[in-house]
Amino acid sequence: MTLPVGTDYDIRIEPIGATHFDWLRKRDYAGWVVLVDDHTRADCLPLIEAELAGTPTVIIEVPAGERFKHLDTCRFIWEEMFRGGVGRRWCCLNLGGGVIGDMGGFAASTYKRGIDFVQLPTTLLSQVDASVGGKLGIDFYDVKNSIGLFKDPIAVWVDTRFLATLPARELRSGYAEVIKHSLIADRQQWDEIREWTDLSAVNWTDIIPHSVRIKRDIVLEDPFEHGKRKALNFGHTIGHAVESYFLNRENRLLHGEGVAVGMITESWLSADRGTLAEEDLARITDYCLRVYGHQPIPRDCFDELIQLMRQDKKNERGEINFTFLARPGEAVVNQTATADQITRSLEYYNALGTS
Numbered sequence: 001m002t003l004p005v006g007t008d009y010d011i012r013i014e015p016i017g018a019t020h021f022d023w024l025r026k027r028d029y030a031g032w033v034v035l036v037d038d039h040t041r042a043d044c045l046p047l048i049e050a051e052l053a054g055t056p057t058v059i060i061e062v063p064a065g066e067r068f069k070h071l072d073t074c075r076f077i078w079e080e081m082f083r084g085g086v087g088r089r090w091c092c093l094n095l096g097g098g099v100i101g102d103m104g105g106f107a108a109s110t111y112k113r114g115i116d117f118v119q120l121p122t123t124l125l126s127q128v129d130a131s132v133g134g135k136l137g138i139d140f141y142d143v144k145n146s147i148g149l150f151k152d153p154i155a156v157w158v159d160t161r162f163l164a165t166l167p168a169r170e171l172r173s174g175y176a177e178v179i180k181h182s183l184i185a186d187r188q189q190w191d192e193i194r195e196w197t198d199l200s201a202v203n204w205t206d207i208i209p210h211s212v213r214i215k216r217d218i219v220l221e222d223p224f225e226h227g228k229r230k231a232l233n234f235g236h237t238i239g240h241a242v243e244s245y246f247l248n249r250e251n252r253l254l255h256g257e258g259v260a261v262g263m264i265t266e267s268w269l270s271a272d273r274g275t276l277a278e279e280d281l282a283r284i285t286d287y288c289l290r291v292y293g294h295q296p297i298p299r300d301c302f303d304e305l306i307q308l309m310r311q312d313k314k315n316e317r318g319e320i321n322f323t324f325l326a327r328p329g330e331a332v333v334n335q336t337a338t339a340d341q342i343t344r345s346l347e348y349y350n351a352l353g354t355s
């Protein structure tokens with residue numbers, strides 16, 4: 001299946017094979033850079049390796065993980081490109097999760113004033129979220145994605161076969177974005193997915209195009225996040241803070257696990273506002289708990305969490321910016337909540353662990 005992103009480029013969702021590389025060859029690049037991390041080199045590269053034959057190819061491997069999404073790794077990528085004789089008429093293929101996509105896109109877009117790149121997302125999170133929307137970048141001064149740019153790839157190739165080797169916890173983390181997409185834009189999909197708890201039984205070939213389409217439609221309408229695109233932040237104001245809080249602790253949370261806490265607490269705030277019906281809050285809470293379990297949040301860290309929310313770059317006029325739900329399938333952007341309301345939403349969440 002092909003989903004065009006305006007007239008700019010296509011997202012192809014199907015097994016990657018000869019037709020993809022024939023299309024690339026027609027663009028007449030002098031060579032290809034393939035950026036991988038140590039996991040995607042072992043698990044994902046073999047699926048496409050045969051197609052690379054016949055074109056000069058430089059494979060660059062970086063260590064896996066968010067902690068390598070920084071300038072030193074970019075320097076290494078640029079050095080390897082220089083050493084490999086990569087010129088401006090080359091194309092970079094980013095084969096990996098959101099870290100490789102964001103950092104590889106950034107490194108490619110700045111190398112010799114920019115070379116083309118293709119996103120080949122290999123995690124569920126990057127297939128339904130990170131590879132769509134043109135946001136590229138790296139972490140700097142411990143602030144996530146603080147250096148970067150908006151730039152579109154020449155193509156996104158999504159192949160669900162890559163998910164076969166993805167650790168179950170990573171798959172579940174990426175699934176939070178699928179839940180989020182349904183809750184902000186597609187009630188029917190929400191009604192369908194809330195029956196699923198065994199993610200190993202999900203047919204990703206159906207669900208991924210659906211989820212990608214929601215994100216594509218939103219970013220096409222508002223590419224630079226002035227309004228509508230903020231809907232994608234549902235669950236992320238509190239979710240990011242919780243993720244950051246647990247980052248350097250023993251019980252570290254993956255992104256989607258933090259977002260699950262965020263979706264519950266921000267649904268509570270939506271209900272407290274009187275927009276979301278109590279029974280929908282109960283359904284969202286129940287489903288997120290069934291998929292993600294419960295992670296108690298120490299009472300004495302609430303102030304620190306609220307402090308983290310205040311630092312969010314999406315805030316305006318000193319107020320913490322939220323996206324709430326009007327109902328499943330419909331988001332309301334540019335909302336705010338007081339520290340007291342946020343505290344009560346976290347208390348609601350904590351109480352779920354004892355019930």
Ligand SMILES: NC(=O)c1ccc[n+]([C@@H]2O[C@H](COP(=O)([O-])OP(=O)(O)OC[C@H]3O[C@@H](n4cnc5c(N)ncnc54)[C@H](O)[C@@H]3O)[C@@H](O)[C@H]2O)c1
Nearest residue numbers: 039043064065097098099122123125126130135162165166
């Ligand atoms: N650009 C955007 O719009 C956007 C949106 C959301 C998230 N992000 C970014 O995405 C990043 C997170 O992405 P992620 O969750 O994909 O993390 P990731 O890239 O770190 O991948 C997670 C882990 O899975 C491994 N892996 C990847 N694919 C695999 C496969 N098929 N088989 C086995 N192992 C595999 C990786 O090596 C890594 O260890 C963050 O840096 C975040 O900021 C960007």
Ligand SMILES: [Zn+2]
Nearest residue numbers: 177236255259
């Ligand atoms: Zn997210």
